[in-house]
Amino acid sequence: MDMRKTLALTSALALAAGLTACAADSSGGDADGDVTMTFWHNSTTGEGKAYWEETVAAFEEANPGVTIEIQAVQNEEMDGKLQTALNSGDAPDIFMARGGGKLADVVSAGQVMDLTDSIDDATRTAVGDAGFSAFTIEDKVYGMPTAILPGGIYYSGDQFAEAGIDAAPTTMAELDDAVEALKGIGTQPIALGAKDAWPAAHWYYFFALRECSQEVMAEAADTRMFDDECWTRAGEDLQAFAETEPFNEGFLTTSAQQGAGSSAGLLANGQAAMELMGAWQPGVVASLTPDEQPLADLEWFPFPAVEGGEGDPSAMMGGVDGFSCWAQAPKEECTAFLNFFMQKEHQEGYANAFHTLPASQEAQGVVTEPALQQVLEAYNEAAYVSVWLDTLFGQNIGNALNVGVVDMLAGQGSPEAIVEAVNAAAAKG
């Protein structure tokens, strides 16, 4: 009998413990005034991971009593994990953010700290307004940008030379000619990872950037409706372009960045000549070349001009990577860390580690890869820079665009259907 009672008691206790073990303390402070913060970033391997470890160590040394616990989260898992953490009320103090509509959703749930008054003057000057714009919601800043990632077409200079293309295409007509010339030398003109959908949707985004004026873009970001004709024209442009069969064989089942058979892999291994991508591309391609070194002949040109389009031909589109503080993080220490890694030396380290463009203009001198220098040049001359449409309009519409564009490229949709899908997306709230 005693035995049984003990058993009952232990099992009840074990059960209770199991169900309540998740109530963690997240205040971050303790009795001696020491502060511990958690920090989530998405570099699980190599140089990027090492960069964050070094930067955090330097910060801890400069700020005794502050400890930062680093967690590297796989990029594809980041959104879901962060969402779960925010809902559980025990979120990381510092987490990755990409601005736009996605960030707006988290801000409206009261989960992000307002950084407007906490940004150093030095940082503000170094980044400039453009860098902060993606993180600005109703004149308040909610994130610290670390990298700017404008998109455009990356290409293999050697294959262009072999096909007799002297200058990078500047108009759609020239791009069509380049596609034909590349087919002539037996290579696949453009790699496209449509299995992941977003690379295909990017083609639509850029046609929209050329077809729609800046005002129409801004208005659509507000209303989240596509009621201007230019949205349909962008779809028609993409459809007409796809009919010239510029993409690699089996592009619908090609992934974007996974292995040699992915679209980035085709470019890295000389089986395709071009790919439309953001400024993370040099790093991704480098990891997929046979010797895992940067592709020596990788070059870049901006998305070509579209005849009759209402957008500025120099306008660019891209993403911004950055970090936000959780609303309940220790404010002083968290903002101190954000300002700390924006110093010139740490931003230079960031650019080198990630093979990309740092958000701090002071640090942009360390960019040496030719393709990235071409991106930077165009970026500094752009009339305006839009963020990716899926970031701008939020996840819901971004997803509808993904579906609509893939359907159309598979021959089962239409330019009108893309616009309809976006306008119907709100109903699937």
Added chain:
Amino acid sequence: MASISEDAHRAHRSPVDQAGGVAPVAAPPAGPPARRRTSGVGWRTRAEIALLAGPALGVFLAFVIFPVVMAAYYGFFSWQGYGPPTEFVGLRNYVTILTDPTFHDALRHNAFIVVMSLVLQGPVAVLLALLLNRPLRGRSVIRVLIFVPYVISEVVVGTGWSLMLATNGALNDLLAKVGLDGLAQEWLSDPDVAIWTLMGIITWKYVGFAVILFLAGLQGIPEELSEAASIDGASYWQVQRRITLPLLGPTVRIWAFLSIIGSLQLFDLVYIIWGQYVASTAGTSTMATYMVVNGRNAGSYGYGNAVAVVLFVISLVIALLYQRFVLRRDTDGAITGGKR
């Protein structure tokens, strides 16, 4: 619950019974008042049940029933997943799902997969099981070969097949090398071909499971029956058709049940091979992939939960109907407590 423990008591006398005598567990609701000692045993038995089943039941409630209830709750909201849901939309999500042609497509694909899984795997598995049930050279090797695909993880299988079946993959390459270029296909992206590609992979992967089940079922059929039939002059095929197959019935019916439920919930293979967006253009989307595309990827967690509820209800209804009309004879006494 009570009836099961009653059966247990009848089946073998536990030490408790030897000490305290056999007694009905629960006092009848109307009739003579139960003796004190009886209710003592009843209370003790219940305490034992509570102690032994309690933890499992608690975990089941916390991690199965509670999430199901929460999903039903979230399904009534438009919810982006940050903070608690606030925007109540009533049945709007369900109306949208049931009127969405993309969902109808997914439902149709699921129905096709359910039927074709039974039609393709059933006969093949029965034949293989009959073959492997006889003494023959290399039987264990064949058995292992058939069963291996079932053991490999879906992710590995999906990745392997998608590499082999890609447009410039091994299969088309092989066809070209043996001069059959004409047979090369867009195995994965052509909507007329892709669903058959999927069925091929599903059959290859899951037929091993059916074979193992049927072999176990065949082990349970007494050899005397077929011996007697042979002596009476029945041919091998007559024996199989009149004796073996009918006696294998319960096993086949259980396997079909598992296969149907699995087909309704199919997600991993499609997700790995086609990704989330190409599946619908290739005609291989399922209700589960629809849920991920329109729920998690769209950031519409309320809508996604509503899809989950629809999928749950469809599976539950089919499962209950199957239990009621097909499995009834086989499970009499085990699930229905012996009541007719």
